[in-house]
Every structure is written in structure tokens, then in C-alpha cells.
Amino acid sequence: MAKVLLKGCEAIGEAAVRAGALRYFAYPITPQSEVAEYLVRRMPEVGGVFLQAESEVAASNMIFGAASTGERVFTTSSSPGISLMSEALSYIAAAELPCVFVNVVRNGPGLGGILPSQGDYLQATRGGGHGDYKLLVLAPSTVQETVEHIMLAFELADQYRNPIMVMADGLIGQMMEPVDFSAAPKPNPPDKSSWATTGAKGRKPHLIKTLFLSPQLGEEHNRKLAAKYDKMRANEVRYEAYNLDEPRKVVMVAFGTTARVCKTAVDALKKEGIEIGLFRPITLFPYPYKPLRDIAERNEMRHLLVVEMNMGQMIEDVRLATSDRKPITFYGRQGGIVPSPEEVVEEIRKLL
């Protein structure tokens, strides 16, 4: 199939449909309401369900209920909405139900604004909701990659029985880029009949719950979840090393849209004969600690530059990865301002 020009939000909706996720419950919030506007027309064509909930709280709990049937379900929202959904995320993770949440991040805190940001990094990777749970977090940097991540997210959700978050930003949600669906894998959902609550016909009742009043059982459940997160850490780390085939004096670390900006900065400096590396985490949890450590520990590596659309969040993971053995400089923009390649080049020059 030929490439089609799609707005990020529309691509998110279409990718989910093609992944076999035919149940969508959501509440409008800028800059991602176009997902709902797309799916309200698309779902009837494929026999799916679209419902505009009364709030993000309700939408996320509809996902909780729908996911218990074993069907592929998802919702989309943006930062303030994700805060409201954090309750359900904690429950769904505890209940071990597969589903996908997409956060088209806007700037905060509070009402903030509707422009792009990466200010939800810590919320996505450290929790947001209560308790010891983890989301597997994918951070695409183009509309095409967003499509691939959405499709991958449903496979991972089923595989791990865990909510997966695709963390885009307002720019990815709003811009249009060519999208190619032809390489999309066929949806491959596993058999879920051993746990799905679909009526106890001819079997013992299934129970999906998160309450463990016994401390022993509560701890056991937490250990089980922790083992699952360890498995993600072992098997699901994804990253891109750009212009890092050889050791570089300065290596940038950036994800999502910001990484894309940094790539342009790398290319611009290359034209001047200056070689800079870029390390782009694709999974924010599990974070690619080891690959980043390996790069940072090369003798030639003098300085790390972390670039984010926030006031310094992923830098905490960069510090964890490198144990502060090499100097780290941070460059961040907020308020919806996307750093330009020129700004990033200037920051690099200061380090050379």
C-alpha cells in the first residue's frame, strides 16, 4: 500500500484499529481530540466500539472493564487527562490486564498549555498512580514510528498482561507525515480464555481483583509483578544509537521529538566536520541503562548533553546509567517551546 499523509492523531487511531483494537473509550482534550474525531467514524466501519466518556476518570475505568474481557482496548489523552487516568492505570497494572494508553503530552504543570512537552517523563516512568507498578513506555519520534509503536504496544500488552503507554507529544499528534501501513504485522492476540471474565459457562468463575488484605498474599502479588517488570528490563530495552559507530567526545541523549531535533543538529555539525553522537532511548521504561553506560564509559567520551522538553527529568536516568562518572549538561525548553536544531548546536559548541 502507498504511503498516506496522516495527522499524528489520526495515525494513532488507524494504527490501533489495524492492531485489532476495536474498543475505544476516551474524553476530549487538546492536543489529541482528533483521535476521537477520527475513531467515531472509523469504528463503525470495522464493527468496533467508540464511546465518549464523561471524564478521563470514567474513560480509563471503561478501559479497565473492557480489558477484562480480553479484547484489545485503548484510550488516548493528554497530560492533565493522564493524571486523572493514573488511578485506573494503577488498578489495571495491579489486575494485570492488557491495554494501551497513549499520552499526547502537552505542557504543564496544572492546566499548563496545549503545546508539546516532555514534562510527563517521570509520571510515565515512575508511576503517577499509587503503588509498586510499572508501565512499559514507548517514545516515538515520528508519526510513522508512532504507528509502529501503537501496534507493538498491543502485542506487548498481551504478552505481559500489562498496560503499555505510548508517549508522544503535541507536535507528533498535530503534524502530518506520510505513513506506511504495509509493513504492519498481523494482529496476533494470544488466547485469553484462562483469565478473561466472559461468563462462567462450563468453568469455575474467574475473578479479577487488586485487593490483597493478607500481607503475605500482598507481598506475593508484588513479587510477581516485580518479576514481570524484571522480564521487561531483560527483554524489551529499545534504543537508537545515531552517529555512534565510533566513539564521540560529546554524546547527546534525547527521546521523542527532541531526539529528532538533535539528529538535525548532529547532521549540521557533521557538515562542519564535527562528529557528535546521539543516544535515543525508545523504551523509557525499561530504560536502556546498559547501552548508555557502555557508550559513556568509552575513554574518548568527555561530555553528555541531555536535551528535553522539560526542566530535567530523563536526566535522572542518564545519571543512574552513568553513575555521574562523566559530566552531564542539561538543555531543556518548556512551555510548549520545542528546541530548535540551531539552539542545540549552540549548546554543543559550548562543550567542544
Place this chain on the structure above:
Amino acid sequence: MACKIIFDRPESMTETITHYCPGCTHGVIHRLVAEILDELGLRERAVGVAPVGCSVLAYNYFNCDFLEAAHGRAPAFATGLKRTRPDLIIFTYQGDGDLASIGIAEIIHAANRGEKFTTIFVNNAIYGMTGGQMAPTTLPGQVTTTSPFGRDVANVGYPMRMRELLSALRTPAYIARVAVHTPRHIIEAKKAVRKAFTYQNEGRCFSMVEFLSTCPTNWGMTPVEATQWVQDNMVPYFPLGELKTPEEEQDAD
């Protein structure tokens, strides 16, 4: 002489002994729901949604698929379930804190959308599990741990009548209030539960049956005193009966 079984545990209930306090009517209400699931042949398609509150453990007593929602979110949860699998019979089982306080948005919107599930609403005018705090349905002057001088309506407003509130919505629904403090009331209550599940099974409308229930422990009464208190204090403020049926609504249009 051959013996004939005239009373038995419904198939829709497990053998587990409930954790409810003596004189609490959750057990009676559980049983009514289970009997109706049996009688209408719905057990194998039934999925219950437990609330947060004393009845969070309801799943231990029902012999059907069950889930546990977040506090107040059972109607949203049930919406997701029912819309995903319209062939299933879904019921939420919610207390007054769950449904009328923290989850009031979810119940109103689910009812207004005409979600085709059944809500069993258990109103005992107090928070049971957390230890006797004031509920949205606590009666004027009623003493609780957070209204130690009696509910002051000038300060916190009047108790909410959920049956009346939801009946104000135009979307067709079945909405009734029943009680279970006497055998006569239990018989009436069962009729309402039967109607509610029948409407759902026919795919007709949202249905809610509000039960006036007891909480002897937190009311500080004996079970007998508690049932009398329901009659003397709750029934006058929370009148019994159907307030909305789908037939009436159609006639009104």
C-alpha cells in the same frame, strides 16, 4: 417418606460464609440477586462488578465471574464491559459512598447513556467499611464519626435521594427503591430485582434497584433495633417503590 428440598443455596452463590456483621442485610441482598440469576438462567453469562466498601468481597460469595472496580467507578467499568461484550449480563453492586459520593458522576452518566447493565445500590446511610463516617445518604441529625453532633443540613446539605435523582433523567430506565427489613419487603424487593435483570436481558434499558439496608455495627444498634430504624427513619425519607419504568417513559414521549 421421601424428603423434598424446599430451600437451598442458589447455584449462583458459593458456600463461603460471609464476613458481614450480624444484622447487616448485604447477605439478604446477595441472595436475592443470586436467586434471580438462577431463576432467569443468567449465571453463566453474568459478570458482577464489586465496589470499594464492605461488599468489596462480594466476589467471594457469588458463583459467577466477578471483578473489583476502583472506588465509585463500577458504572464506568461496567460500561466498558457491556459495550465490549453486550451478550454478557453485567451488574454493579455498590454502596452509598461508592455510588452517591465518589462515583456520582459515573452513575449519572451511565444511567443517562442508558447503559444496559443493572446496578444494585445498597444504601445504609453510613460508611460501613471505613468505620461509620457520614455518607451522602446519612439522615438529618444522624450521628456518625464525622457528624458526631448529628448531620447538620445547614452545613452539609440534605441526604441525597439517588432513586429520585436518577429518575429525573429522560433516558428510559428502570429505577426502584426497595427494602429488606421484613419478609414482606424482601418479597417486594425480589420482584424489583427480577424486573431489573429482565430488562437488561431484553437489552432494554439501564436498571437500578436501591436497597435500604442496615448497619447495626456503625449505627450502634442491635440487629432488631436496626431493622426497626430502617422502618422508622429511612423509609419516611427514602420512599419505597418504582419511580421510573421504561414503559412509562415511552408513554410520556
Place this chain on the structure above:
Amino acid sequence: MQIEVKFAGFGGQGIMSAGKFLAEAGLEEGKEVVWIPSYGPEMRGGTAYCTVVVSEQPIGSPIINNPTHLVVMNRPSLEKFAPTIQPNGIIIINSSLIPITSERTDVTEILIPCNQIAIELNNTRGANMVALGAYVACSKVVSLEVLEKIIRQEFAKKPKFIEGNVAALKRGAEVASQEMEKAK
């Protein structure tokens, strides 16, 4: 070679769709494209702009502070964005609504009375297509034929708008070509 063009004007002037058609045409020609909008309250009647990047290579940063080209439909947009255009760039000015010029000497500046031309064509809402045609004629970033094909596709569900918009596109291109000749 990478071309970055900013379309700017009032909300309601068809700025976003002009940019989208250009991006579609670039894609049709097998190029890499990105369409980046300004979004939010700005779209509701205030200044609106979008940036389209057309490139032979995969596109890096979608954030373009200094585009190569500019198409402006109202005066505030000219005042705001003209200084940001790269030297040797192109600026298309809707002279029907903009009584001034950029006063830049290092760019090619073409004045097109877009609204007036649209009115002459009896298509008052077609000023954006006039501007788009003019821009493509000047920049040659995509071929006019492919752009026409895209417009026919985009309006397939509203066929009564097709011929008017195609006419506006072509007239814009014609007028711009004449202006280019004069400029030489």
C-alpha cells in the same frame, strides 16, 4: 535539497489546507514531507500558520525557525515572519490585503493580489489556492500538474468546488510567472 515553506494568515483563510495540499503533492512525487500546524486558540480566527517541509532526504527536526520560503495572506503574518526567512528565499505576499512589502533585498518577493484574483474568478474563498499556485510557480517545489491532481482528489466528495479551486490555482501560477518575468 530541503524546502521549508511557511503559510501564514488569518484563521479561516484556508492556510492549513493550502499547506496540506502542498504536502500531499510532495508525497505524490515520492518526496519526504512534514506538515506542521500552529494549533489551538490561534486557529479560531487569529493568526494561523503551518509549515511544510519537502525534502529528498528523511526530515529531521520538524521545528523550522528560519524557513526557506514564506506565503503570507495578511499583514501581521508578513511583519512577524518576513524577517525569519533565509537569504535567497521566496516571499509570496497577498497584496490584496497587505499594503506593504518585507523591505528585504536578499529574497525574491512576489506580490499577488490573491483575493482580487479570486473575486475575478467568482471564487471568493479561493484566495488560498491562488497563493498556492503562485508559490508553486515561483518555487517549483512540486509540479503544478501533481498539485492539480491532489486538489481534484481532495475535493472528490465536494465536486462543485473542484473547478473553481483548480482555476484559482492555475491563475495564481500564471500571474506569478508573469511577475517573475517582470522581476528579471
